[in-house]
Amino acid sequence: MTDTPARLLSLLSLLQTPREWPGSELAQRLRVSSRTIRRDIERLRDLGYPVEATLGAEGGYRLVAGAAMPPLLLDDEEAVAIAVGLRAGAGHAIEGVEEASVRALAKLEQVLPSRLRHRVSVLQSATTALARGDGPSVDPGTLTTMASAVAGPERLRFAYRAGDGVRSRRLVEPYRLVSTGSRWYLVAYDLEREDWRTFRVDRVGEAFATGARFVARQLPMDPEEFVRRGLRGRETTYAVEATFETDVAELPGWLRESAVGDAGGDDGRTRVRFETADAPEWLVARLALTGVPFTVQAPAALAAAARALGARLAGAGA
Template sequence: MTTDTPGRILQLLSLLQTPREWPGGELAERLGVSRRTVRRDVDRLRELGYPVQATKGSDGGYRLVAGKAMPPLVLDDEEAVAIAVGLRAGAGHAVAGVDEASVRALAKLEQVLPARLRHRVSTLQAATTPLAGGDGASIAPETLTVMASTVAGRERLRFAYRAKDGSESRRLTEPYRLVSTGRRWYLVAYDLDREDWRTFRVDRVSEPAATGARFTPRELPEGSAAEYLRRSIRGQQETYAFTVRFAAPPEAVASRIPGWVGTPEADGAGGCVLRGESGDPVEWLAVRLAMVGCEFAVLAPDELGACVRDLGARMSRAGAAGAEVAPPG
């Protein structure tokens, strides 16, 4: 329970910035106060310029909506950093590659952004082109924000989906998590029509729409969305097992690689060993390993080891003083 009024109002504002409608009873329970206190705090937010919309009913509800002016936002540190990085890297439609914190922040901004500012953002996006794209498929920012909003608000999501073989279908899901692999975005969700969990490549999704129907999240078969995605990808394509030893502690390596690649384990000698499976080209994995930024050795497979050696040799030649590139042939 937050006893000081300013702290409680900030906590209330943070809750309301999650894109969903909050029943008055649930807000009162979260804040540890009465519904009457919640109503008074909402009035204070309105006096400060926050457009809080109330709905009538047995429990009543509150939602932060777009207003005439852009109000101040309450962002945590991760989100604030993500916005700064995302704005620098996302001059055009290069949204692929940002992390989950960026999507949360983008969803909050989309929720309260006035129409005139949305128009300016769309105009800027249409008038600019990124200097270089990533190696993953680009995704419309609106697609990610709609999905992020339904995940946060526990709201059923409907969309059109194009499978790998080109077949198209309509899906009604209970979205669980958005997961970024560094190259692509995936949605982990419960498919209501198929009565089972599924993973969806976001770049194959179109016409995403929140239905307004709330749901209670189901328990995921695996411990985390990243682990479920890893198992799903493994079952859909040919993969290869790899083992790599790093001359760095597990926590240092884990902070530099996507969670879906694997979890490094201490080797008892100050370093760590990373074991996993991948369906990506060995060239891509070799580059990811090099980006960890410490000494490492590929123990398996031989194909990955050969690729790392070839990459290292090319880098050495490229960095040599007076290096020249011989024409092909």
């Protein structure tokens, strides 16, 4: 194999399998000399790939974990598997990884050859995920289109159905995608209304990037706070207060941000307060999934949901 770039890619593909490769075997597979393999290993190291060499008569090479994440080389089956998995997860907001998974899906689908895109679409249409039932599903294609437009940045056009059923066409400068745990929202500057708006992604259709670039405007506050304020005026929200039997450092990030201090004394308890539009049944399950004992102080609907969930789980255990 005389083409150096192609040979480096082939060598990298071999090294990314979790095993140690003797230098002689790599030379045989790539039909080059052991000396060429040594030079190619140095080239990969210069590119940031942490290749470890072992001493001995044969000597071997393997790719190890480094300080930074180097680019990965995927074969067709691996790329399809990752894309299908990301699409399945992207249709629902997943706590902790939601924005990262959508960004990864957008990057992957941008470089997938058309033949692999077709395979991903076929597999996606032939499978379905059991929805939680607490929030609407979102078209992964819409999410990736929006994520790519945000990263561009490119102006975005789409059809939108408001909460009262009124339909409209929008031209916006997308700023950020925000997940609340059960819904996705797009924060964008609406060019026709000349103001910032939030859009529920499950109400968006026919989204496409126009190709027109723009200089991003400065949102007057954090996008999360902007969405939160918008929800107060458009959806039923309620104030939550709960006490967890642990230090604040042991709580997941979304709860640490709402902590208001210990619950009194040095007993290691933490009180949290926040506002939400999530259904009480879904929120109490989300709180229970932290694995930390907690007590609900408010509102009454959330406390009732906690008692009902506890009774159902106790019955299941019996």
